[in-house]
Amino acid sequence: MMASDPAQSPQATTEDPRAANRDKFELELEFVQSLANPYYLHSLAQQNILDQPAFINYLEYLMYWKEKDYARFIHYPHALHHLDLLQHAQFRSEMKKDEWREYLNQKQYDHWRTWRDYPGISTNVAPTDPQETGVQLQ
Numbered sequence: 001m002m003a004s005d006p007a008q009s010p011q012a013t014t015e016d017p018r019a020a021n022r023d024k025f026e027l028e029l030e031f032v033q034s035l036a037n038p039y040y041l042h043s044l045a046q047q048n049i050l051d052q053p054a055f056i057n058y059l060e061y062l063m064y065w066k067e068k069d070y071a072r073f074i075h076y077p078h079a080l081h082h083l084d085l086l087q088h089a090q091f092r093s094e095m096k097k098d099e100w101r102e103y104l105n106q107k108q109y110d111h112w113r114t115w116r117d118y119p120g121i122s123t124n125v126a127p128t129d130p131q132e133t134g135v136q137l138q
Helices: 010-015 017-034 038-046 053-066 078-085 089-094 098-117
Strands: none
Touching: 017 053, 017 078, 038 098, 053 078
16 A cells, blocks of 8 residues: 555545545444444443443433434344443443343343244244145146
């Protein structure tokens, strides 16, 4: 890489506001989605990062991801739930404990395992037998 290549220089990002906004969006999206991982939350708590006032303010700032226009980009919905929980000092404190991490991990697993059993969601599978669908095979 040559130093004179403008596309590779740090100034290219700051001079193009769209690129800077895209970079910020992608960085924040990746971070918010990482909050779905109980082991990551536990690591942050054990390093006392969750106790730092600047980080707590950042978590509060990230609440905009719950708005419809932003939430649609989230692939791991538990990230938004954990972001809610992280707004509470007691949750941030409890995340330091191994047993709390395991509890949260188990609750998350149980939700993933059973969410399809929700009464409002149909789990019926379309018939694949040609006679049931009326499709003639030749």
